[in-house]
């Protein structure tokens with residue numbers, strides 16, 4: 647089986663996706679959306695990039711984690727099936743999935 651590789655697009659670090667405990671009510675969904683977020687099922691996409699995401703304008707166009715060697719545990723665990731579900735919920739592309 648061919649192993650898929652990361653092409654350093656930065657998509658997984660460019661927006662923050664959190665899982666909330668329940669599918670939000672209509673009122674809760676509107677609360678998130680009026681604050682610029684998107685809601686799909688029980689996921690909320692917050693449209694801010696991680697402040698450690700650098701690059702994208704250099705020769706190779708790649709985006710890199712500024713603290714890669716010290717990145718948080720949740721980043722080291724990527725791509726877990728749960729993270730992939732979050733990306734897919736919002737149609738975010740990743741060369742590894």
Ligand code: SF4
Nearest residue numbers: 659696698699711721
């Ligand atoms: S710390 Fe690094 S790997 Fe984690 S979200 Fe930020 S840029 Fe991405």
Ligand code: SF4
Nearest residue numbers: 652653656658740741
């Ligand atoms: S979205 Fe996928 S391909 Fe892009 S940086 Fe993240 S892991 Fe790599």
